[in-house]
Amino acid sequence: MLHYTLSRLASAVPTLFVVIAMAFFLTRAAPGGPFDEERRLPAEIEARLEAAYHLDEPVWQQFGRYLGGIARGDFGPSFRYQDIDVSELIAQGLPVSLTLGSLALLTALLLGGLTGTFAAIYRNGWLDRALMGLALVGLSIPNFVVAPVLVLLFAVTLRWLPAGDLAGPASWVLPVIALALPQVAYIARLIRAELLDVLASPYVRAARAQGLTTRTIVLRHAVWPAALPLVSYLGPAAAALLTGAVVVEQIFGLPGLGRFFVQGAINRDYTVVLGIVILYSTLVIALNLLVDLLYGWLDPRVRYR
Amino acid sequence: MAVGRATNRWALRVPLVLIALLTIAVIVGPWLSPHDHETLDTANALQPPSLATGHWFGTDDLGRDLFTRVMIGGRISLTVGVIATLVSIVIGVIWGATAGYLGGRVDHLMMRVVDVLYAIPFMFFVILLMVVFGRHFLLIFVAIGAINWLDMARIVRGQTISIRQREFVAAAELTGVAAATIIRRHIVPNLAGVVVVYATLTMPQVILIESFLSFLGLGVQEPLTSWGTLVHQGAQVMELAPWVLLLPAGFLALALYAFNFLGDGLRDALEQRYAR
Numbered sequence: 001m002l003h004y005t006l007s008r009l010a011s012a013v014p015t016l017f018v019v020i021a022m023a024f025f026l027t028r029a030a031p032g033g034p035f036d037e038e039r040r041l042p043a044e045i046e047a048r049l050e051a052a053y054h055l056d057e058p059v060w061q062q063f064g065r066y067l068g069g070i071a072r073g074d075f076g077p078s079f080r081y082q083d084i085d086v087s088e089l090i091a092q093g094l095p096v097s098l099t100l101g102s103l104a105l106l107t108a109l110l111l112g113g114l115t116g117t118f119a120a121i122y123r124n125g126w127l128d129r130a131l132m133g134l135a136l137v138g139l140s141i142p143n144f145v146v147a148p149v150l151v152l153l154f155a156v157t158l159r160w161l162p163a164g165d166l167a168g169p170a171s172w173v174l175p176v177i178a179l180a181l182p183q184v185a186y187i188a189r190l191i192r193a194e195l196l197d198v199l200a201s202p203y204v205r206a207a208r209a210q211g212l213t214t215r216t217i218v219l220r221h222a223v224w225p226a227a228l229p230l231v232s233y234l235g236p237a238a239a240a241l242l243t244g245a246v247v248v249e250q251i252f253g254l255p256g257l258g259r260f261f262v263q264g265a266i267n268r269d270y271t272v273v274l275g276i277v278i279l280y281s282t283l284v285i286a287l288n289l290l291v292d293l294l295y296g297w298l299d300p301r302v303r304y305r
Numbered sequence: 306m307a308v309g310r311a312t313n314r315w316a317l318r319v320p321l322v323l324i325a326l327l328t329i330a331v332i333v334g335p336w337l338s339p340h341d342h343e344t345l346d347t348a349n350a351l352q353p354p355s356l357a358t359g360h361w362f363g364t365d366d367l368g369r370d371l372f373t374r375v376m377i378g379g380r381i382s383l384t385v386g387v388i389a390t391l392v393s394i395v396i397g398v399i400w401g402a403t404a405g406y407l408g409g410r411v412d413h414l415m416m417r418v419v420d421v422l423y424a425i426p427f428m429f430f431v432i433l434l435m436v437v438f439g440r441h442f443l444l445i446f447v448a449i450g451a452i453n454w455l456d457m458a459r460i461v462r463g464q465t466i467s468i469r470q471r472e473f474v475a476a477a478e479l480t481g482v483a484a485a486t487i488i489r490r491h492i493v494p495n496l497a498g499v500v501v502v503y504a505t506l507t508m509p510q511v512i513l514i515e516s517f518l519s520f521l522g523l524g525v526q527e528p529l530t531s532w533g534t535l536v537h538q539g540a541q542v543m544e545l546a547p548w549v550l551l552l553p554a555g556f557l558a559l560a561l562y563a564f565n566f567l568g569d570g571l572r573d574a575l576e577q578r579y580a581r
Contacts, residue, residue, distance in 0.1 A: 140562035148540040239426040
């Protein structure tokens with residue numbers, strides 16, 4: 001396990017470095033400086049601005065400074081808003097985004113797991129066909145279509161739930177569902193396929209031959225091995241949820257990191273965009289690492305490949 | 306397996322017909338419509354769909370004809386889909402076939418690169434690219450395709466490794482044909498089946514990325530439009546005129562559904578062929 005852990009770490013750390021370097025040099029390769037406006041600034045002011053943001057140093061030195069800053073949790077100042085550090089934006093937005101993301105992940109696992117299990121038990125029956133048909137539809141409707149439609153239906157027409165502004169737990173319901181739905185569909189399909197594989201295996205036939213009920217077989221013996229591949233899906237799921245959260249926050253007006261990201265992107269606020277890209281990549285890479293380790297622990301065969 | 310074959314046939318026919326209809330509608334639609342997609346007519350803003358006025362899908366908040374806009378937007382969305390998919394095929398096939406054919410250390414290194422890139426949340430990098438290089442139309446195609454080739458490379462590599470074992474490759478090697486020529490002449494043509502299947506699965510992903518960017522205002526810019534842009538504009542006025550949201554959203558979902566459905570069906574068919 002130690003060897004496995006080290007080898008996973010040895011692949012995650014360079015990945016992280018590559019990501020940071022790629023993101024950093026991309027923003028530095030941008031045509032035009034961050035202070036180019038329609039009105040050109042006087043040369044002296046521009047020189048002072050560049051000195052203040054260390055843009056007059058060689059790129060390598062800037063990169064070193066940036067890396068050092070990140071290590072201390074400092075992502076530098078925003079290029080657009082005075083007196084605001086990217087770290088402050090992150091401290092404000094991250095809790096909202098993480099809450100939204102984890103609630104959606106829980107919902108997706110629960111709903112998707114249940115749907116997939118039912119579909120597998122009644123395979124090729126009408127319930128299975130209906131659920132899987134729905135799942136394919138769910139997979140094809142992106143977050144940014146689900147979200148406004150949910151608002152239209154439940155907030156505007158039926159007035160059951162609030163949309164926008166964080167006021168109490170009820171205001172989380174629609175954003176979480178909008179974010180979770182495509183993942184529910186994906187997880188349902190995944191679980192159904194895995195469960196069908198497991199249900200066809202000899203040990204399940206043995207359990208059936210012993211006269212165990214379908215319920216016991218599925219709940220006791222089949223569900224957990226079938227859920228194992230779900231663990232490795234957690235990495236991509238996290239990436240998809242973070243991406244989806246960007247639009248969901250935008251639509252529901254949640255003060256999350258995704259909104260700062262989009263505003264930063266539209267204003268061409270390089271440091272904000274760079275900081276958030278790096279933060280999200282780090283999160284995803286860390287989560288993938290965690291998932292790999294978890295998988296290696298749950299399924300020892302993986303360690304000896 | 307008679308049942309399996311029968312469902313399979315439908316699993317391919319239904320989405321194929323859908324895709325064909327969508328493509329024809331998107332090409333022919335703007336010519337049939339009595340209105341164009343740009344003319345502003347604020348006096349007739351947010352009109353509901355009606356046959357009498359010729360605004361078959363109604364009008365948007367600036368009085369532009371929604372039917373024509375949805376069709377024009379569809380042209381852009383589907384074009385982005387096709388071109389970005391082609392870019393991803395080219396990169397993925399070259400990368401995967403080279404790694405798979407050469408094998409050994411080169412293969413190991415090339416696949417490590419794919420693994421590393423896999424761990425990155427790509428949408429954020431595409432947005433970073435948009436921020437850095439401006440929202441250039443061509444860039445959207447290339448950026449999306451350049452980022453979506455990883456699955457293709459993995460699949461192609463696996464397939465190449467099995468093709469490499471075949472006699473005709475050995476024959477070519479023995480007669481002294483160069484590696485690059487073998488890949489081009491003997492490997493790549495035999496990859497067609499797999500590539501077509503995974504290209505079908507890439508299409509909806511790519512269309513989704515484009516509409517996602519356009520929805521955020523980072524993709525296609527006015528006066529051009531795409532389904533993502535239209536959904537965004539519809540969401541602004543949905544309380545007054547829900548059809549401005551629902552119609553483009555429906556077309557986008559229908560297209561994604563058809564491609565997902567087709568890709569699923571083709572993949573099942575391919576897997577069955579290899580299983581036999």
